[in-house]
Structures are given as C-alpha cells and as structure tokens.
Amino acid sequence: MPQGDAVLPILNAWIQRALVEGWPIALTRDWHPAQHCSFQARGGPWPPHCVAATPGAQFHPQLLMPAGARVFSKGSDPEREAYSGFEGISETGQRLGDWLHKQGVDRLYVGGLATDYCVRATVLDALTAGFAVSVLRRGVRGVNAHPGDADAAISHMQAQGAQFIDG
Numbered sequence: 001m002p003q004g005d006a007v008l009p010i011l012n013a014w015i016q017r018a019l020v021e022g023w024p025i026a027l028t029r030d031w032h033p034a035q036h037c038s039f040q041a042r043g044g045p046w047p048p049h050c051v052a053a054t055p056g057a058q059f060h061p062q063l064l065m066p067a068g069a070r071v072f073s074k075g076s077d078p079e080r081e082a083y084s085g086f087e088g089i090s091e092t093g094q095r096l097g098d099w100l101h102k103q104g105v106d107r108l109y110v111g112g113l114a115t116d117y118c119v120r121a122t123v124l125d126a127l128t129a130g131f132a133v134s135v136l137r138r139g140v141r142g143v144n145a146h147p148g149d150a151d152a153a154i155s156h157m158q159a160q161g162a163q164f165i166d167g
C-alpha cells in the first residue's frame, strides 16, 4: 500500500508513550489460511496476504513489540473475512474486547492499516463495545480502492463518535 511504512514512526512513538504511561498495548494482525475467502483465487478482493506462519504475516521489523504487548490474530477461519481487531484472538484464546476490559481500559488510541478496512472496522467495533476511541490521524493510511474511500471512512468513524488526533 502506498506509504504504508509511513505509519511506523507514529505507531512506535505511541507505543513508547504507552510504555511510559503503563498502558496496555494490543497488536492485531491478519492470520489467514492459504485458501482464505478474501483472496482473489477464491473470488475475494485481495491478493494473497498475511498467510499464517509465513513471512507475509509478520509484523514490520521496525515495529516496536514490547514484551508485555498482546498479539491478537484474526481471519483464521477460511470462510470468514475479519477486518476488525475485535475479531482477534490472543495466543491464550482471549478476545481483544475481553482483554481490554480486563485491563481496565476505557480509551483506545488506534493506528495502523488500512484506514478504510481494518482500522475502520476496529474503531466501529470499539465504539460499539463502549470504548472511547482516539484515532492517530498520521498513524493510519488508506487503500483507496475507490478514490475517497479513506476520507469517507474517516467521516463515518467521526460521525460514530471517534476522535481524530494529531501527534
């Protein structure tokens, strides 16, 4: 995706801040079987990506991954698309929303890829689950498969109550 890497310094700065503040850190990722329904070979919209346990599913090597960060994997069911991080499951079988509630979290700071898909779905699910959401404006990038998709996603997230912040 164009400029996808550009989110890294922003995400890393917020991960550092979370460490300083003692905030929980959740990392979400696609973790697809090789024949996932979202892949073009099966009529889906995407080229093969993030196939579980392959290099394509790894986090970017420059992303800070503190020891206490919890990883949530989604999209493991070959027949189901899963854009939202709230569909993610940790290695210990915990769902993202349950884990966040257990940590006492009430506000999420969200960044990553892509604005018009996984960020959008994650933010909307977070709002539905009762979290306040701040989206890191410079820490997200859109696919824009159709021109304006990312801007439309931002407007929709804002209309649903998400705050967009700089920094």
Ligand SMILES: [Zn+2]
Pocket (backbone or CB within 6 Å): 030, 032, 038, 049, 050, 075
């Ligand atoms: Zn995917």
